[in-house]
Amino acid sequence: MVGVMGGIGTEAGQRAAQQPDWPEPQELRAVTGRLAKAPPLVRAEACDRLRGRLAAVARGEALLLQGGDCAETFAGVTPQAVHGKLELLRGMAGVLGRGAALPVVRVGRMAGQFAKPRSSAVEHRDGSALPSYRGDAVNSLEFTAAGRRPDPQRMERMYEASATTLDLLRTYAHGAPEGQAGADIPGAVDGPPEFFVSHEALLLDYEHALTRTDDTTGARYGTSGHLLWVGERTRAPEGAHLDFLAGIRNPVAVKLGPTTETDEVLRYIERLDPDREAGRLTFVVRAGADRIRDVLPALVEKALAEGAAVGWVTDPMHGNTFTAPSGHKTRGFDVILDEIRGFVEVHRALGTHPGGIHLELTGEDVTECVGGADPVHTDDLPQRYTTACDPRLNRRQALDLASRVAELYRGA
Ligand SMILES: O=C[C@H](O)[C@H](O)COP(=O)(O)O
Ligand SMILES: C=C(OP(=O)(O)O)C(=O)O
Numbered sequence: 074m075v076g077v078m079g080g081i082g083t084e085a086g087q088r089a090a091q092q093p094d095w096p097e098p099q100e101l102r103a104v105t106g107r108l109a110k111a112p113p114l115v116r117a118e119a120c121d122r123l124r125g126r127l128a129a130v131a132r133g134e135a136l137l138l139q140g141g142d143c144a145e146t147f148a149g150v151t152p153q154a155v156h157g158k159l160e161l162l163r164g165m166a167g168v169l170g171r172g173a174a175l176p177v178v179r180v181g182r183m184a185g186q187f188a189k190p191r192s193s194a195v196e197h198r199d200g201s202a203l204p205s206y207r208g209d210a211v212n213s214l215e216f217t218a219a220g221r222r223p224d225p226q227r228m229e230r231m232y233e234a235s236a237t238t239l240d241l242l243r244t245y246a247h248g249a250p251e252g253q254a255g256a257d258i259p260g261a262v263d264g265p266p267e268f269f270v271s272h273e274a275l276l277l278d279y280e281h282a283l284t285r286t287d288d289t290t291g292a293r294y295g296t297s298g299h300l301l302w303v304g305e306r307t308r309a310p311e312g313a314h315l316d317f318l319a320g321i322r323n324p325v326a327v328k329l330g331p332t333t334e335t336d337e338v339l340r341y342i343e344r345l346d347p348d349r350e351a352g353r354l355t356f357v358v359r360a361g362a363d364r365i366r367d368v369l370p371a372l373v374e375k376a377l378a379e380g381a382a383v384g385w386v387t388d389p390m391h392g393n394t395f396t397a398p399s400g401h402k403t404r405g406f407d408v409i410l411d412e413i414r415g416f417v418e419v420h421r422a423l424g425t426h427p428g429g430i431h432l433e434l435t436g437e438d439v440t441e442c443v444g445g446a447d448p449v450h451t452d453d454l455p456q457r458y459t460t461a462c463d464p465r466l467n468r469r470q471a472l473d474l475a476s477r478v479a480e481l482y483r484g485a
Contacts, residue, residue: 081277082313089277089313091190091306093211093223094204101225101278108228108282113296114184114235115270117287117322123269123299124324126178128352130428131384136175136482137355137429138166139271139300139386140471141182143463144189147209150234155241157436158183159268161468165475169430172479178269182433184238185272185298187231188279189462190306196221206461209234210276214461228279235297242268271300271326275307280317292322302326302357305391310340319344326355326384331364331392335375342381351382357431358385358416361392362408365415373423387416388431394463397443401454403464406444410477417481430478434466445470 082088095101129135141158142149158181166177187210196205196216203221206214210231213220246268274280274295283297295301301321305328307314318325327341338356346354356376360368365387376383389412390404397403413430420427440449440457441464449470458464466474 081281083311083316087312089307090309091275092277093207095223095225095278097225104225104228105278105282108232108279111232111283113285113294114232114239114283115296115299117285117290117292117294117296119269120294120299120323122267123178123180124350124352126267126269126352127300127324127355127384128350128382129176130178130355130386131351131382131426133426133428134175136169136173136177137180137384137386137431138162138169138177139180139182139357139429140165140432140434142186142435142460143433143465144208144461145183145186145234145238146214146461147187147230147234150237150241152241154436155183155238156245157468158434159242159245161434161436161471162268164472168472168475168479169482172476173482175482178429179267180269180271180300181242182271182431184235184242184270185231187234188273188275190273190275190304208275209461210279225278228276228282231279232283239270242270269299271302272298273304274301274314274317275304277313277317284321287322290322293320295321295323298323300324300326300355302328302355304328305330305359308337308341310337310344315341315344324352324355326357326386328357328359328388328391329372331360331368333368333372335371338372338375339379342376342379342383346381346383349379349381352384354381355384355386355428357388359388359391360412362389362412362415364392365412366419369416369419370423373419373425377423377425384428385416385420385425386429386431387413387427389413389416390431390433390463397451397454399451399454401441401458401464403451403454404442406442406448406466406470406474409442409466410474413474413478414481427482432466432471432474433463434468434471436468438469439465439467442466442470446473
């Protein structure tokens with residue numbers, strides 16, 4: 074775990090990992106104070122409903138399709154971009170659902186995916202060193218000292234950008250006239266067809282500020298998104314991010330990388346799902362295509378032995394990143410598919426349910442990942458490489474992948 078910074082920490086006094094070094098404590102307090110009074114972005118009932126849908130995933134009665142940008146950007150919150158991702162996920166869900174003969178629960182990596190954990194706190198370029206870009210919620214991609222300075226007011230822009238995205242999703246999901254978008258307080262996206270939103274609960278100042286008590290039940294909910302997850306770099310079982318997830322009633326997820334130990338799986342279950350409630354906890358495994366078949370069986374067996382009805386989902390993106398000769402980070406379609414194949418094989422061998430896929434994708438015609446039926450080659454990468462962080466599947470690649478994954482499930 075790298076980059077332990079910032080003021081928020083554990084009860085034992087450990088500082089939270091991957092937090093920005095906010096320069097102005099007073100300004101930070103003013104921002105979180107305002108966010109704490111802002112309307113919730115999602116409703117508790119919708120979080121409960123998603124927990125119910127994820128229970129069906131955990132029981133083997135549904136699939137989860139979770140996807141969206143690696144890093145949402147403020148400039149990327151446009152009607153076209155939001156519509157493009159929604160339509161892409163809708164199309165993929167149709168293909169997957171027909172292949173697996175199961176309903177598909179659709180969850181965007183959207184309306185909150187504005188903060189990024191980084192491998193290094195510092196970026197070096199042409200002999201200069203500046204703080205790494207940590208997502209639009211923290212600083213700017215622009216490589217200047219002013220751009221890279223963490224600015225707490227960006228968390229308010231994240232809130233506004235998330236609210237706008239939710240409004241757009243609600244408009245498109247309901248087919249409501251566009252003019253109605255933004256007329257209400259931003260709320261949960263509900264009504265048929267269902268669509269939920271998720272992001273990594275990384276910026277604890279933001280997530281704590283948006284936590285609310287539900288009047289009817291007295292339970293605490295993270296109201297920044299329906300499903301919140303903790304990533305590979307912040308999943309310390311006794312860390313501040315796990316403390317946060319343990320304190321909210323939303324459905325929650327933990328990313329599991331290739332070094333995950335079975336004892337950690339046990340701790341996550343004890344901390345996050347003590348009542349063994351299907352739908353409460355989803356594990357998103359991102360071991361890499363070369364490791365998934367070795368790593369996953371023991372983790373699944375541990376959860377089974379604990380009597381936990383967790384959902385199992387594969388993220389075939391994050392364990393398969395490499396740098397092309399041009400310097401662009403990329404991922405290969407065939408390797409992505411191979412990690413999904415390995416994930417499905419392991420579950421079939423154990424008699425458990427391969428519950429779904431978590432992808433970085435966009436509805437736009439970008440050239441960021443290589444391969445696919447209409448292949449992007451490494452030489453093509455510079456053409457339309459617009460991601461703010463990691464490479465995404467473009468629309469064509471994502472639909473191809475959905476067809477190939479549907480074949481895997483059809484053969485189940
Ligand atoms: O999306 C995940 C991480 O934020 C990303 O992979 C980190 O990338 P880095 O290794 O370039 O910091
Ligand atoms: C950072 C991410 O992934 P991971 O925590 O699995 O590296 C992510 O999904 O954005």
